[in-house]
Amino acid sequence: MTQVLAMETVSPVDDEKREQVRHTLESQKIEFILAQFVDIHGCPKVKQVPVDCFDDLVDGGAGFAGGAVWGLGQGPHNHDLMARADLDTFVRLPWRPNVAVANCDIFVDNEPWPFCVRTNLRRMVGRFAEAGYTLNGGFEPEHFLVEKTPDGGIRPWDPLGVDTLAKPCYDFRGMCQTMDYLQEIIRCGNQMGLGIYQSDHEDANGQYEINFGWTHALHAGDQLVRFRMMAGQIAPKYGAVATFMAKPFDDKTGSGAHLHFHVADSASGRNLFPLNGDGEDLKGLGLSSTAIHFIGGLLKHIGAITAIASPTINCYRRIQSGEFVYSSASGYTWTPAYASYGDNNRTQLFRCPDPNRFEDRSPSAMVNPYLLLAAHMAAGLDGIRNRIDPGDAIIGENVWNLSHRQRRERGMILLPQNLSEAIAALEADPVVQAGLGPIAQEYIRLKKAEWSEFMRTVTPWEVQRLLTFI
Template sequence: MGTTPTLDEIRTRSEELGIEFFFAQFVDMYARPSAKLIPAWNLDDFVENGAGFAGFAAGEIGQTPADPDIAAMPDLASFTPVPWQPNLARFACDITVEGEPWPYDPRTILKNMLAKAGAKGYEFKIGLELEYFLIRQRDDGSIEIADPLDTLEKPCYDLRGLTRNYDFLTTVSKYVNGLGWGNYANDHEDANGQFEQNFTYEDALTSCDRAIFFRYMVHTIAQQRGMLATFMPKPFSDLTGNGCHFHMSLWKDGTNVFLDEADPRGLGLSESAYHFIGGLVKHARAYSAVTAPTVNSYKRLKVGTTISGATWAPAWISYGYNNRTQMLRVPGPGRVEDRTID
């Protein structure tokens, strides 16, 4: 993680960019973002006291209507200018209640686990692959693929599909790269109307903050063009679903602890990486309640076929080398991909 900027540095940067408002943004246990809009003149109070919310109204975050208000406290390191709205920036926030960290805040839970790793000298890094559909809503409320010409049985990597959506995809790409996130590839995925846009891996907290903002970005740009975007795991029963694959590695003193080029099993993994895989395999059924938490999630994680001929989603607790049918795929030396996550 980089150095956290000071309040004065944030104020100066905001004035240089012409920022007039800030989003105080946090997520519930389903990663649904909530926010308040804070005028820039109130930055000092926002940083000191946070933005108040009725927690129960904001989603699943461990509160009832009888609980005290939550306060969204901005993490200054998460300062993110909103590319399509030049006078607006976003802060990812941690939730507190009566001055104490709220134990059911997903960002706080993640920070606590990363702190435990950090106390042992480790840094957990992840790269995320967020798949999504571009759709339109019919008059009767049902949905359809936004591109009526996207009808191939095997549309993955379709050149014409990319061309028809060039404006949308390149706008997202330019915004992501303008933020310094390193978008390095954009593709048409396996289902009709499905896309994926990749950016470089970072420490886990930074990557997750970026993932939340990326989804918000895609939703907003789609709506600006008369479409909707959905990251829902399985919006169409006959098409491949959306995953949010995590590519994970563990680092210490700038060295990838998961990497071992001399791995006798030939996967390029260290014994620590195999122990990591063993823990995921042992606890797969339990942790899937968090990584794939909805009924719709399990419509993706099952044996079956789609129009393209494959679901590309795991159904068994397993691991293997560069095999996309596995729950845990080893796409290359020194990292492990979890394909259950949505």
């Protein structure tokens, strides 16, 4: 379909770095390189390249037919996508030690391709840096281990039959039967530079969470993609399927990818969120005006951000308002449906565990991290530049215990309750759209088509409820 490699270059590559990477690949006895990028959904796409073609991959790239990939802005008539390896991202796959993977940026006709989500995030990182800022963060991906049933359904992976508690979070027995899997995940992840510092059994049977260290925005996106690739390959060794589906079970909590983040000074690297005794503590959280206005921007644009943070129809099963719905066996959904910010409690959308960072608790485990980080920078920069006030912080109060009327009276915005509402919010938000570049219109088009297909699908719930209703 396409040529495999192209030899042309756009700009000189750091020769010293190139030789360092080449030496590492040789010393590790790497035979093949996976040239990897993601589509608009965040799904990894690869080509396998012999290590002898290392220079070609760095200078020209591995060729892909863009029309065969979701959301890359191409049809079958367009020129090849060339996935060009980022020298800073080569790493060996611990579970397949003769293979390395490299994150790639997409070029077409030797020019950066604006429909590439990683390329777009690079653009936003540059725009953010021009304003004097760097966005740092780390994701906390939750996922289920499941197994398929003879009737075609799924159930939590539970080989010893011990993961049955109504409140299984942090459970010793549930963790023990999964310890080998989690230890292999941590070992392999840290060999790949993920900086994993803890793991745990989460709130649902069969659900687990991994915590990463801090890094800059581009690397944070790469980390989440690599973790999901790794989990999908290691879980089958233990007879399980790792799923990042947001809400695979009706009666259990969904899976998120919470994002911890702060804004730093682009020149010095200093964290700009803590007040550090400079100025008045306006919101009672020890935060600077930069932090407050950044959160103000996120809250102002939260509807459009939700379209990115919760990208599929299933994601909205985990962010329902709770006015008429059941939560989960443990009694909590753990997912905010209203937009609020405040102190160190998990009923907030934006939780402030410490003045040095915020946690965004809304993103689904299916989020495309490159798009979310770009949207955060666009919305947050709007907040800083226009000094957007997020309103009063919620301190020492359980948001879930407030009535829906009380929440609305306090100005808390109800998050979009389905994909159609979220896409409408994105379509009406020029700031977040600008953060996505031309990807925005492609994303809107694909998500509208997804919603249309869903609305034509008759579900088993409808048949059971309505077949003999009248």
